[in-house]
Amino acid sequence: MPDSLINDPVNPAVNPVEPFLRSDRMPSIWCPGCGIGTTVNSFARALIDSKIDLQSLALVSGIGCTGRVAGYVKLDSFHTTHGRAIPFATGLKLANPKLNVIVYSGDGDLSAIGGNHLIHAARRNIDLKVICVNNLIYAMTGGQTAPTTPEHSTTSTNPYGVFEPAFNLPHLVEAAGAVYVARWTTFHVRQLTRSIGEAFQKKGFSFIEVISPCPTLYQRRNKMGDGLDAMKFYKEKSKVRNGAPTSEVGLTMTGEIVVGKFVDRERPDYQTLMRAQYAESLGERFVEQAEMVCS
Amino acid sequence: MKADPRGVLTGVHFMDGDHACCEGALAAGSRFAAGYPITPSTEVVERFASRVPTVGGTFIQMEDELAASITLQGAVWAGAKAFTVTSGPGFSLMMEHIGYAAMTETPCVFVDVQRGGPSTGLPTLPAQADMMQARWGSHGDYEIIALCPNSPQECFNLTIKAFNLAEEFRVPVMFMMDECVGHMTEKVVIPPADQIEVVPRRHTHKPVDEYLPYETNGDLVPEMAHAGEGYNFHITGLTHDERGYPNMTPQIQDKLVRRLQNKILQAADRIAMFEEEQLEGADVVVVSYGITSRVAQRAIEAARGRGLRVGKLRLITAWPFPDKKIRELAAKVKAFVVPELNLGQMVREVERAAAGQAKTFAVPHAGGGVHNPEDILKVIVEAGRCQTA
Numbered sequence: 001m002p003d004s005l006i007n008d009p010v011n012p013a014v015n016p017v018e019p020f021l022r023s024d025r026m027p028s029i030w031c032p033g034c035g036i037g038t039t040v041n042s043f044a045r046a047l048i049d050s051k052i053d054l055q056s057l058a059l060v061s062g063i064g065c066t067g068r069v070a071g072y073v074k075l076d077s078f079h080t081t082h083g084r085a086i087p088f089a090t091g092l093k094l095a096n097p098k099l100n101v102i103v104y105s106g107d108g109d110l111s112a113i114g115g116n117h118l119i120h121a122a123r124r125n126i127d128l129k130v131i132c133v134n135n136l137i138y139a140m141t142g143g144q145t146a147p148t149t150p151e152h153s154t155t156s157t158n159p160y161g162v163f164e165p166a167f168n169l170p171h172l173v174e175a176a177g178a179v180y181v182a183r184w185t186t187f188h189v190r191q192l193t194r195s196i197g198e199a200f201q202k203k204g205f206s207f208i209e210v211i212s213p214c215p216t217l218y219q220r221r222n223k224m225g226d227g228l229d230a231m232k233f234y235k236e237k238s239k240v241r242n243g244a245p246t247s248e249v250g251l252t253m254t255g256e257i258v259v260g261k262f263v264d265r266e267r268p269d270y271q272t273l274m275r276a277q278y279a280e281s282l283g284e285r286f287v288e289q290a291e292m293v294c295s
Numbered sequence: 296m297k298a299d300p301r302g303v304l305t306g307v308h309f310m311d312g313d314h315a316c317c318e319g320a321l322a323a324g325s326r327f328a329a330g331y332p333i334t335p336s337t338e339v340v341e342r343f344a345s346r347v348p349t350v351g352g353t354f355i356q357m358e359d360e361l362a363a364s365i366t367l368q369g370a371v372w373a374g375a376k377a378f379t380v381t382s383g384p385g386f387s388l389m390m391e392h393i394g395y396a397a398m399t400e401t402p403c404v405f406v407d408v409q410r411g412g413p414s415t416g417l418p419t420l421p422a423q424a425d426m427m428q429a430r431w432g433s434h435g436d437y438e439i440i441a442l443c444p445n446s447p448q449e450c451f452n453l454t455i456k457a458f459n460l461a462e463e464f465r466v467p468v469m470f471m472m473d474e475c476v477g478h479m480t481e482k483v484v485i486p487p488a489d490q491i492e493v494v495p496r497r498h499t500h501k502p503v504d505e506y507l508p509y510e511t512n513g514d515l516v517p518e519m520a521h522a523g524e525g526y527n528f529h530i531t532g533l534t535h536d537e538r539g540y541p542n543m544t545p546q547i548q549d550k551l552v553r554r555l556q557n558k559i560l561q562a563a564d565r566i567a568m569f570e571e572e573q574l575e576g577a578d579v580v581v582v583s584y585g586i587t588s589r590v591a592q593r594a595i596e597a598a599r600g601r602g603l604r605v606g607k608l609r610l611i612t613a614w615p616f617p618d619k620k621i622r623e624l625a626a627k628v629k630a631f632v633v634p635e636l637n638l639g640q641m642v643r644e645v646e647r648a649a650a651g652q653a654k655t656f657a658v659p660h661a662g663g664g665v666h667n668p669e670d671i672l673k674v675i676v677e678a679g680r681c682q683t684a
């Protein structure tokens with residue numbers, strides 16, 4: 001379990017993010033040196049900083065090591081099926097537009113099995129905040145190739161090296177229509193926190209990719225060391241280029257990691273467009289959706 | 296609770312089963328549907344798409360059925376009554392999420408307007424070959440409820456019932472139409488809203504610190520909270536304890552899965568709905584459902600015309616299967632005749648429940664049309680001649 005998630009037995013007040021976690025579920029299942037916990041810390045800090053109404057938040061995960069985030073945050077939280085966090089979140093958001101809906105899931109979950117939902121939610125500009133923990137691998141199932149695994153890496157299903165090209169996720173979601181796109185690594189905790197806070201302020205489909213180590217299955221198999229080595233690697237290789245064209249931010253196994261805020265633009269979100277269309281076409285006959293709680 | 300009048304199109308209509316199903320959903324209080332077009336079901340969501348902005352609600356056409364079948368569940372956890380509509384190929388894609396709804400106890404309705412299969416099969420022609428898939432299609436042990444309308448009027452009435460059962464038991468309800476019933480146009484009477492009974496959500500009234508998402512108080516069905524109300528609850532498709540937290544022990548698995556089954560099985564008699572006719576003193580009972588029940592009626596009447604004592608049992612609830620009813624009848628009759636638009640699905644259940652007390656005769660049909668009543672009649676006559684088992 002990452003240090004940052006451990007309750008300090010001597011001074012329980014030491015960790016300000018603790019109130020956002022389900023302490024009755026600690027320790028987490030995550031391995032030592034795993035980056036997922038670090039991202040959760042940044043997320044929790046963003047909640048504190050943004051002073052967002054916690055009751056309005058709902059967090060949705062798919063399946064995977066990252067998918068377990070839903071189980072550790074003290075929010076209305078949904079651990080759904082593999083790849084389907086985005087459509088589930090879409091239903092939550094459309095049925096109750098007052099909710100602030102966060103999707104927190106892994107690279108495989110969001111871009112392989114859930115890839116179709118990712119691009120369509122971005123196209124529709126559904127007002128969701130997507131945090132994609134990209135550990136370059138299918139971790140939960142033991143280190144198989146993901147659509148994000150850089151060429152030449154070794155994985156359990158490409159034991160002779162990955163030869164298929166990887167997705168460049170910021171480029172993909174920008175092309176599909178996302179209004180906010182950023183990438184950080186788990187080395188960039190403050191920048192990540194700030195980006196999450198900015199995404200809360202946006203109305204529309206926001207996507208934050210966090211490059212995160214999986215020492216157990218990616219780093220180790222590729223002789224890249226442990227969690228600490230990963231931090232050194234990120235520090236050394238990453239280059240902040242806010243506004244970089246997303247076509248230029250594709251990842252390679254050992255090359256530069258371009259990080260920063262790449263896209264921040266305005267586009268009306270799905271529900272705004274839907275209501276405008278109904279109002280225009282139906283006039284007086286259009287009835288606004290009431291609160292749906294059927295009790 | 297009475298229906299919200301805004302969704303109720305009170306009056307006498309001439310409409311097809313698909314449209315009547317949509318009106319039933321609106322009358323039941325559903326204000327959310329997610330779908331993906333597929334013949335012969337599309338008219339349901341087309342009508343919903345046109346009607347729902349005039350009553351306050353949302354329709355979204357998703358990118359596929361994988362999405363549609365989970366989007367609706369997100370809507371339910373935000374407080375909506377929600378459904379999706381599909382046919383064979385789409386129903387196949389939805390299976391994982393039927394299991395998710397069963398496991399998380401998400402009340403919702405899946406409408407399947409059945410067409411011929413397997414695969415793309417007969418897109419525009421009827422079948423009743425998804426009956427076992429509706430019951431067993433997702434992995435693991437679970438129970439669902441399935442209803443089978445045989446007319447547009449029933450598409451209206453029973454869609455309301457489907458939503459009500461979904462809420463009462465917190466279970467996905469399969470609404471098993473067929474192409475004939477979906478596309479058949481008949482008189483549909485929609486009563487005033489104050490004559491329509493609607494079951495509200497089992498919403499918790501507990502204070503936040505006392506609420507456990509899967510705690511049950513004897514009746515096996517837990518109370519629900521919705522996102523945004525401050526309960527900070529957790530929902531997972533993993534095996535979970537009363538707090539909703541994952542727990543991978545065989546003990547918790549046993550407790551959970553048995554409860555999910557028992558909440559339906561223990562209420563099976565209450566859930567069971569049939570239409571019965573001349574069962575008293577019958578030698579042969581024709582068991583049918585959906586469009587086939589209307590074709591079978593011709594055969595039953597012809598057989599009676601020949602002096603045979605033929606009873607009719609129409610299954611309105613297909614799942615949970617009405618074992619008790621079949622068992623009781625099996626003790627009294629010589630045989631069951633089971634016509635259906637598949638090569639033998641519900642007939643296996645009849646045979647199983649009859650447990651050798653009466654004989655069971657299938658009248659299979661591969662789909663693409665309905666039976667010729669003559670073919671059913673022949674089997675009734677044959678069944679009437681058989682010796683008691």
Ligand SMILES: Cc1ncc(C[n+]2csc(CCOP(=O)(O)OP(=O)(O)O)c2C)c(N)n1
Nearest residue numbers: 063064065066082106107108109138139140
């Ligand atoms: C339908 C389905 N297919 C496959 C799986 C197995 N599975 C679980 S997690 C996972 C991959 C997760 O990878 P990623 O989303 O990158 O998450 P990580 O574990 O790396 O955080 C797979 C293939 C599943 N649970 N469901």
Ligand code: SF4
Nearest residue numbers: 030031034065139214
């Ligand atoms: S397997 Fe990898 S991603 Fe999963 S918890 Fe361990 S280090 Fe983290």
Ligand SMILES: [Mg+2]
Nearest residue numbers: 106107135137
């Ligand atoms: Mg991964």
